[in-house]
Amino acid sequence: MRSASVNSSSPTDQSSPLPQLSIRNVSKVFPGKRGLFNKLSGKTSRDFVAIEDISLEIEPNTFVSIIGPSGCGKSTLLNMIAGLSSISEGDILLNGAPITGPGPDRGMVFQSYALMPWMTVEENLRFAVETVDPTLSTKGANRIIKEYIQLVGLTGAERKHPHELSGGMRQRVGIARALAINPQILLMDEPFGALDALTRGFLQDEVERIWEQQRKTVIMITHSIDEALLLSDRIVMMTRGPAARVDEVLEVPFPRPRNRETIEQHPAYHALKAEMESHLFRETRAVEEARMSR
Numbered sequence: 001m002r003s004a005s006v007n008s009s010s011p012t013d014q015s016s017p018l019p020q021l022s023i024r025n026v027s028k029v030f031p032g033k034r035g036l037f038n039k040l041s042g043k044t045s046r047d048f049v050a051i052e053d054i055s056l057e058i059e060p061n062t063f064v065s066i067i068g069p070s071g072c073g074k075s076t077l078l079n080m081i082a083g084l085s086s087i088s089e090g091d092i093l094l095n096g097a098p099i100t101g102p103g104p105d106r107g108m109v110f111q112s113y114a115l116m117p118w119m120t121v122e123e124n125l126r127f128a129v130e131t132v133d134p135t136l137s138t139k140g141a142n143r144i145i146k147e148y149i150q151l152v153g154l155t156g157a158e159r160k161h162p163h164e165l166s167g168g169m170r171q172r173v174g175i176a177r178a179l180a181i182n183p184q185i186l187l188m189d190e191p192f193g194a195l196d197a198l199t200r201g202f203l204q205d206e207v208e209r210i211w212e213q214q215r216k217t218v219i220m221i222t223h224s225i226d227e228a229l230l231l232s233d234r235i236v237m238m239t240r241g242p243a244a245r246v247d248e249v250l251e252v253p254f255p256r257p258r259n260r261e262t263i264e265q266h267p268a269y270h271a272l273k274a275e276m277e278s279h280l281f282r283e284t285r286a287v288e289e290a291r292m293s294r
């Protein structure tokens with residue numbers, strides 16, 4: 001059920017698909033302030049090692065969740081995969097080629113939606129689609145926009161602006177925009193974190209439905225154990241920072257399509273949930289204890 005090492009698939013093992021994404025011994029150090037100005041003002045600070053030596057292989061068509069205590073470095077890792085943040089040490093390879101910056105092969109969904117407020121739903125999608133492929137005809141773009149608006153259940157809201165939409169609907173636009181560029185990998189940083197519980201549940205079900213249709217590789221950061229168990233094939237549990245590592249990778253064996261009721265009946269459900277709860281409790285308590293003793 002569980003793999004002790006993250007690099008569980010050996011290159012000689014013909015039965016396992018080749019990794020689509022290889023994270024190899026990746027560390028992230030945020031440099032301290034040590035310039036002349038800082039020296040003069042006495043405001044120097046030491047380097048901060050956020051992530052230390054993380055390795056992870058992700059096969060195509062896998063839904064991977066990353067879970068760990070607040071501030072451990074989850075967003076830092078995702079931003080490095082997105083090419084939005086530099087890699088201090090190690091490599092991240094997409095289909096064997098090192099990631100050096102952002103690209104249309106990776107679509108990003110943010111907790112804060114990050115939509116253009118002056119554009120309608122349709123215009124937000126059009127902007128993304130035409131930026132990625134400027135040669136696309138208007139007809140071609142329209143077809144893609146229509147398809148993805150339909151996929152996320154937003155038909156009828158095409159001409160609305162983000163401020164006219166609920167949080168749940170805004171995030172549907174965020175998901176449609178990320179998918180409309182047809183990325184190889186969808187990256188989501190706490191996509192439902194700003195939503196109320198009910199809307200969150202609806203959107204989780206929607207993501208499960210969409211994933212069944214698309215089967216794209218997804219890497220999603222979440223704080224929710226239930227969300228991770230509903231959606232993921234693998235759950236990467238990170239330790240607390242500084243120098244956060246991968247503690248363990250859980251394989252989630254529930255058959256698809258899934259829903260909340262059926263996964264709870266699965267024999268592995270309660271053990272997996274208990275394992276995640278104890279991991280998060282242990283790591284979060286250690287963070288709190290470190291804070292108290294400072």
Ligand SMILES: Nc1ncnc2c1ncn2[C@@H]1O[C@H](COP(=O)(O)OP(=O)(O)O)[C@@H](O)[C@H]1O
Binds near residue numbers: 068069074
């Ligand atoms: N630009 C930055 N400069 C310095 N430290 C940063 C920067 N971004 C994040 N950090 C630090 O790195 C750690 C990990 O942050 P983050 O990846 O946002 O955590 P998470 O997403 O797991 O909550 C935190 O201690 C945070 O303060």
Ligand SMILES: [Mg+2]
Binds near residue numbers: 074075076
């Ligand atoms: Mg974060």
